[in-house]
Amino acid sequence: MAIESDPMAVFWEAIDAFVGYLNSQLHDRWAMWTHGHEKRLVHEVVGGLLARQATLAVEFASNPSIWNAHSAPFFLRSMVENCITIAWILKEPDDRAKTFVAYGLGQENLLLEHAKADLREDGIDPADDPDIATWEQWLNSERYTFLTVVNVGSWGPSLREKAEEVGLIALHRNDYARWSSTTHSMWHHIVQFNLAPCTNPLHGYHRIPTILQLTPDTVFMLAVAKYLDLALHSFDEAAGITVNGPSVVDILNRELEKMPQPPGYEADSGS
Amino acid sequence: MSKQKRSVLRGYRREGRLFVPPFLQDRNLAEARWMDDLVPELIWIALLNRTFGNIEGTALVTSVAKAGSKCDQNAKSAFAAVSDYVTLTNEQKSCVRSILKDEGTLGRVLRGLASLISNYSEFPLSFLKDQDDLSGDSRYSTVSDLTDVIVSIGDRRSHPATFAQATVVYISFINDQLRVGPGISLANFTAIEAYPMTEESQRVASAVRAAVNLLLTTHIPCDWRHSFWNQGRYLGPCEVV
Numbered sequence: 001m002a003i004e005s006d007p008m009a010v011f012w013e014a015i016d017a018f019v020g021y022l023n024s025q026l027h028d029r030w031a032m033w034t035h036g037h038e039k040r041l042v043h044e045v046v047g048g049l050l051a052r053q054a055t056l057a058v059e060f061a062s063n064p065s066i067w068n069a070h071s072a073p074f075f076l077r078s079m080v081e082n083c084i085t086i087a088w089i090l091k092e093p094d095d096r097a098k099t100f101v102a103y104g105l106g107q108e109n110l111l112l113e114h115a116k117a118d119l120r121e122d123g124i125d126p127a128d129d130p131d132i133a134t135w136e137q138w139l140n141s142e143r144y145t146f147l148t149v150v151n152v153g154s155w156g157p158s159l160r161e162k163a164e165e166v167g168l169i170a171l172h173r174n175d176y177a178r179w180s181s182t183t184h185s186m187w188h189h190i191v192q193f194n195l196a197p198c199t200n201p202l203h204g205y206h207r208i209p210t211i212l213q214l215t216p217d218t219v220f221m222l223a224v225a226k227y228l229d230l231a232l233h234s235f236d237e238a239a240g241i242t243v244n245g246p247s248v249v250d251i252l253n254r255e256l257e258k259m260p261q262p263p264g265y266e267a268d269s270g271s
Numbered sequence: 272m273s274k275q276k277r278s279v280l281r282g283y284r285r286e287g288r289l290f291v292p293p294f295l296q297d298r299n300l301a302e303a304r305w306m307d308d309l310v311p312e313l314i315w316i317a318l319l320n321r322t323f324g325n326i327e328g329t330a331l332v333t334s335v336a337k338a339g340s341k342c343d344q345n346a347k348s349a350f351a352a353v354s355d356y357v358t359l360t361n362e363q364k365s366c367v368r369s370i371l372k373d374e375g376t377l378g379r380v381l382r383g384l385a386s387l388i389s390n391y392s393e394f395p396l397s398f399l400k401d402q403d404d405l406s407g408d409s410r411y412s413t414v415s416d417l418t419d420v421i422v423s424i425g426d427r428r429s430h431p432a433t434f435a436q437a438t439v440v441y442i443s444f445i446n447d448q449l450r451v452g453p454g455i456s457l458a459n460f461t462a463i464e465a466y467p468m469t470e471e472s473q474r475v476a477s478a479v480r481a482a483v484n485l486l487l488t489t490h491i492p493c494d495w496r497h498s499f500w501n502q503g504r505y506l507g508p509c510e511v512v
Contacts, residue, residue, distance in 0.1 A: 037307075037500030038493070110280070110290075117279045146294045147302075150280060153288030 011064075014255035019058050021251045025232060025243065026054045032241050042089075045097040046235065049086050053079060053231040057248075060224045067221055068214035069193055073182035076220065079227035080176045084159055086231050087166035090238035096156070102148075103155035108139055109148045166234070175223075218256055225252040303488040305427045311499035312352040312487045315396060317420045317435040319383040329438050331383060334376045335367070335396070336442040342366035349448035351439040354491045356395040364398040371399070386416040390506060393498040414506050430466065433476050436483045437463045443486055457482060 029050070035043050060066065060075045089096040112135055116126035126132045139145055156162065163172035181189045193214075195207035225248045236243065246254075283290040303309060320328035332351075339350035342363040348355040359367065371377035380399060387394045424432035440460065443449035451457040456478035459471065463479065466472040 036497055037504075038497050040307075040500075106290075113279045117277050121277055146292050147300075148292060149295065150283065150290040150292075151288055152290065 011259050014258050015061050015064075018061055018252055018255050022054050022057055022061075022228065022248065025245075025248065026050060028243050029232070029235060029239070029241060032243070033239050039094075041101065042093040042097045045100055046086065046089060046093065049082060049089070050231060050235055053082050053086070053228055056082075057224050057228045061221060064216045064221075067216035067218065069182065069189075069217075070212070070214060072220035072223075073179035073189075076223050076227065077176060077179035077183050079224060079231075080171060080179060081159060083227055083230045083234065084163045084166065084168050084172065084176075087168060087234040087238075088156070088162040090234060091166060093238075099155055103151050105139070105143050105148050106150040109145050110150045110152070112136060112139060112145070113150075168230075171230070175227075221256075222249065222252060225249045301488060303484045306425065307500070308493075308496055309483065309487050310421065310424060311496045312354060312491065313435045313439055313483075314417070314420065314424075314499070315353055315384055315387060316351070316438045317424050317431055318387065318416065319380070320431065320434055320438070321420050321423065322383040322416070323379065325434050327379075328383070329434075329441065331376055331380050332438055333442060333445065334371060334374060335380060335399075336446060338367040338370040339363075340446045341370065347448075349439075349443040349446040349486065351442040351446075352487050352491055353395050354495045356398075357492070357495065359398070368399055368401070386413055390414060390417070391499065391502050393495065393502070395495060427480065428467075428476070433463070433466050433479065436479050437466075437476070439486055440479050440482050443482075449482065449486065 030047060033043065033047075056075050056079050060072070066072060066075075085100075089100060112132070115135070116132060119126045119129055119132070136145065139148075157165070159176070160169070160172055163169045163176075180186075191207070193212055194209060196210040196212075198206055198208050229248045232243075232248070235241070280290050282293040284293075284296050285291075316328070316332050319331050322328065323331065336350040339356060339359065340346060343359055346355070346358070350356065368377065371380060377399065381388065384394075384396060384399070388397050388400050391397075420431070423429060424435060426432060427436075437460075440449065440457065444460070456474045459475060462469065462471040463475045464472070466476050
């Protein structure tokens with residue numbers, strides 16, 4: 001008896017090829033971006049943010065069950081924000097990387113202080129808590145907490161202002177706003193995806209809560225690839241680096257073409 | 272158990288959206304980063320200590336520093352930091368070399384510093400090696416010596432790091448760049464020999480660390496530090512666990 005091949009094998013092969021390409025894109029740039037030690041902080045910040053962008057893409061690609069309107073916007077919103085952040089930092093890398101780090105460490109310090117306050121409220125001395133000790137030790141290894149200023153505002157202009165400065169205002173206006181509606185569970189998301197009309201005329205066509213089962217849609221995966229390309233493009237431009245090879249979107253399209261079509265799918269004849 | 276009043280960021284002072292920790296309030300502090308800024312300046316001391324042990328290592332470091340001070344009597348530094356040697360003129364460099372040669376310590380110093388001299392063209396103490404003398408110490412110049420030393424002093428409170436810093440303070444004493452009055456921790460400097468076994472040694476070590484922040488950062492240019500870390504990148508690839 002012939003052994004049937006795994007119908008998902010082609011799909012996972014395509015995802016693996018895509019993820020492999022992402023990795024190579026990131027590593028090629030890291031290898032080409034030479035710098036002196038005095039620029040270490042800029043490289044750590046920008047390199048880390050690019051790796052974050054690639055990580056989100058890899059995580060998303062590897063989990064097709066979230067390629068839908070319920071979950072994908074969480075990834076997409078983060079990736080849009082990251083695109084803007086990377087481009088904005090690269091405009092004045094020395095100062096902005098420093099500010100980015102100082103703000104992050106201040107926020108972590110504030111979280112730690114809240115955790116300590118929670119313990120004190122419960123009558124526990126934070127000095128006796130091993131988790132607090134480990135946390136504080138890590139934070140001190142980055143920068144001593146007694147030298148860390150806590151900024152309870154934002155770490156620069158608003159995201160919209162940053163987007164304007166780096167010429168990504170359309171991305172902010174359209175994409176960021178769209179994905180934010182899901183992230184913040186706003187009405188225009190809820191009404192489309194978490195309410196279904198009751199068809200009983202006697203009920204006046206009110207809507208009832210529903211958990212919609214959505215099938216994965218590659219449009220979200222293509223958006224992920226687009227945002228990764230955008231971040232890489234901002235980096236290449238600022239760093240003066242040219243990496244040969246197709247874009248991430250092109251590679252994704254190539255791989256998607258290899259994937260089996262879902263049952264009942266009919267290709268557009270174009271007529 | 273009764274609940275206490277909630278208090279977050281106790282002692283911080285609010286300045287607009289910023290909460291400034293007590294230690295930074297009304298102070299204008301210059302930062303000294305241990306690994307980035309201080310390690311390149313005292314790596315030579317740690318290297319000599321590691322190669323020959325603390326006693327001979329400190330003696331060799333002291334010989335070099337005393338020679339530096341003797342040959343440049345207008346110097347405002349103790350010749351404890353690597354960068355202190357940058358400003359020596361060619362005549363002063365020859366003078367230092369001659370003194371060490373006459374003392375019979377030059378060979379040991381060169382052997383101990385071989386990994387820095389061979390691998391770091393900008394190393395300010397490279398002048399100790401006679402440029403015509405191509406023989407000798409390259410056999411001792413392994414990069415692994417340096418990586419071991421950096422690992423050993425990565426923790427500023429480690430035994431090797433503490434003794435390297437103590438040597439900086441010691442040199443500053445003998446080259447008359449540092450004086451302390453009775454009653455403060457540094458006055459009992461020799462107690463550091465017992466570090467970290469006694470409380471007194473820990474107190475002295477703490478004072479040493481504070482003194483080193485001042486001694487190695489107030490007047491020193493950044494060229495060697497940058498050069499040291501940049502060259503390190505050429506000596507081996509990144510390693511990620």
